[in-house]
Amino acid sequence: MNEDEIASLTKNGIYRGEPLNGELEETHISWVILTKEHVFKLKKPVKLSFLDFSTLNLRNKYCEREVMLNSRFTDIYEAVVPVYHYDDLWYLAEGNGKIVDYAVQMKRLATARRMDNMLRQNKVRTGDVSILAHQVAAFHKNADKIYRPFELSTARALFNDIGNCINLVEKEIGPAGAETIEQSIKWSDNFLNHHAGRFQDRIDTGLVRDVHGDLHSGNVFIYKKPVIFDCIEFNDQYRQIDVLYEVAFMCMDLEAFHHPQLAEVFLKSYSNNFPCFEVNEDEAIFRYFKCLRANVRAKVQALSIGQSHKEREVRGHIRKVEKYINLMKGYMRQ
Structure with a gap:
């Protein structure tokens, strides 16, 4: 996904029948969408000297590894969910059409407590x-x-x-x-x-x-x-x-x-x-x-x-x- 698509997903993406209406945070390797109850983290399609997220399969693989490895510390990691694009709309976790990416789904904690x-x-x-x-x-x-x-x-x-x-x-x-x-x-x-x-x-x-x-x-x-x-x-x-x-x-x-x-x-x-x-x-x-x-x-x-x-x-x-x-x-x- 690119930055324009991520911006559209953040505001208008559908999760459980409702628009995300989220807030976007960004690192040099990830996009993080904050909603009222959940956090959705997507890996940027980049290839650097120390990581490779350049293909859909690799991003899915490392989303799965992220959930598995972090479960050693906490239970806030809930699932890896697919991102669908269908009829000019974005869907998380369920939908029709083509899977265009994957996201790690987490429980949202209070930002003030970070x-x-x-x-x-x-x-x-x-x-x-x-x-x-x-x-x-x-x-x-x-x-x-x-x-x-x-x-x-x-x-x-x-x-x-x-x-x-x-x-x-x-x-x-x-x-x-x-x-x-x-x-x-x-x-x-x-x-x-x-x-x-x-x-x-x-x-x-x-x-x-x-x-x-x-x-x-x-x-x-x-x-x-x-x-x-x-x-x-x-x-x-x-x-x-x-x-x-x-x-x-x-x-x-x-x-x-x-x-x-x-x-x-x-x-x-x-x-x-x-x-x-x-x-x-x-x-x-x-x-x-x-x-x-x-x-x-x-x-x-x-x-x-x-x-x-x-x-x-x-x-x-x-x-x-x-x-x-x-x-x-x-x-x-x-």
Whole structure:
């Protein structure tokens, strides 16, 4: 589907005999339609270096995987539903004519309870973060262990891919931002070379597991029992990671929201339930993982600049790229 078709589906698509009359949110790989009771998530027909949603069959496959994998965390995922186009109308879940796409159907939760929105309003409490950390640790304890060998070249490529954004960063942020990226690539190469043995040791001791892969505040709702959702389904290697890399994402995100004390609470509560710092070297690896997470977020925001059509959205993405680059600089200095 294209953007015009998605806009039509969002407002006029028929579900259970009634128009959706929904609101559309967008990421660089998905369209998300919000209705009163449900959320419908469609995958954009894109093919990138790390995912392939380019065909109808692939989008159906990854919708099914999204429901299956996220059901490990929550019951808000309800079904994969087909999208039909018939007689100039769009239908979800039932209809005649040709299936043109598939959507993941979820229960809608209160947007105000999403953790990132609550952080912006200083409404997240230490108790909320502690409960979330306990929940994550409990899941990690029972997650499948992955014994894939550490590949230095793959690790280097993951970090260094941000080099493709240097020209954009120099244009939108300035030479200092571009210089930080260049310095970070050299820093990362040296770090990985020096600590490659410890990365392998952590794999050998079972600390690489099949977890969430994208654990940040935008993928958590804060209720009495937190709701974790939207894990990575499109690339197993992005989800089968060192547990410290998962924890580092949430801690980096909390620090990006200027809540370092909540990051400390999360890390302490998690570690009390699932100790994952085995030797002193792991402290340095944890900081590296936070830098890598900031790196990836900067890259995602940079990609979003080219997909945004409104000046306000473009400016927002530029500010976030700058924020994450500054976080990278801070982690490197540590």
